[in-house]
Amino acid sequence: MPYFDLRLGFAPSFHRGGSIRVEGDVTGAATFEAHPAGLLPRLVFTLPVDARAMAAIHARCSAMLAGWDDRWSESGCDGMRIGGTFASPGVEPRHFSLWSPDHGSAAHAMLCAVFDCFPPERCGGVAEEQLESIRGYLNLQPPVTWYDEVPLRLRLAPWAHRNNANDIETHVRALSDHCDLIVDLSGFERPSRGLAQILPMHLLLKRNPAVRWRVQGNAGEALIEYGIAASAISAIERAPISEEGHPVVLGGYEVSSPELIALAQDGARLALVSALRREFPMTVLEGAKAAAELIDILNTYQIQAD
Secondary structure (H helix, E strand, O other): OOOEEEEEEEEEOOOOOEEEEEEEOOOEEEEEEEOOEOOEOOEEEEEEEOHHHHHHHHHHHHHHHHOOOHHHHOOOOOOEEEEEEEEEOOEEEEEEEEEOOOOOOHHHHHHHHHHOOOOHHHOOHHHHHHHHHHHHHHOOOOOEEEEOOOOEEEEEOOOOOHHHHHHHHHHHHOOOOOOOEEEEOOOOOOOHHHHHHOOOHHHHHOOOOOOEEEEEOOOHHHHHHOOOOHHHEEEEOOOOEOOOOOEEEOOOEEOOOHHHHHHHHHOOHHHHHHHHHHHOOOOHHHHHHHHHHHHHHHHHOOOOOO
């Protein structure tokens, strides 16, 4: 198979974007990169690509370009823009633009082949979260992923829904009764109080040995209400930074204004309180707390260059 270089840039409507490059011939490498944004540093993650996957990507990309449909470039309001370039020796590079390709289209098939290079179970840590958000726009990840770790880890996708409950229960029932298990809810975006509609809590609660749980922030409070011991719950504290890299104060105000950032960097507390209250519906006390939080965040995290 000839050498080729496929580059894709992803620009989601409401999440941090990134890029993927797949390069090689018989075998190759796939690299995912999230560019620095606000307080979020650059992220680079690379995995080898075997001959089967390289052949699939080359074939599906070639098929997409040969049967190009201009409707694939039509924009929408809530989705993801994808810009790409396919290059190979002796062939003029092809540039293309996609918008959230429909399942079953040649464009979607090409993306399926590319993301097969980044199976969820091989993408841990920060790469796990960033790739999850992009897969979510393209319907390329199941609602639950099993990680072959010790203990076995079940991770609920951020977008998991009660419509997925039967599928998730089938997977849980297939587990050995006595294996150690972690239920990882740290990426789950919905309120934890609705978990009983998604997870088979009755099966998980009666497992022996007891299941351990991983959550984000104070989401463990909802698990305690289900009867889960606090000692079985570990909480991951998230940095007060939004998906786009902006500081978040008072738990919900995303600060993206250059004026506010500059005042916080200068430590101009009084001016910052006034500026925060002009931009957000805050009381004086809330403005003072938000100013203190913002100054502390910017003292802790370095602004990244875009």
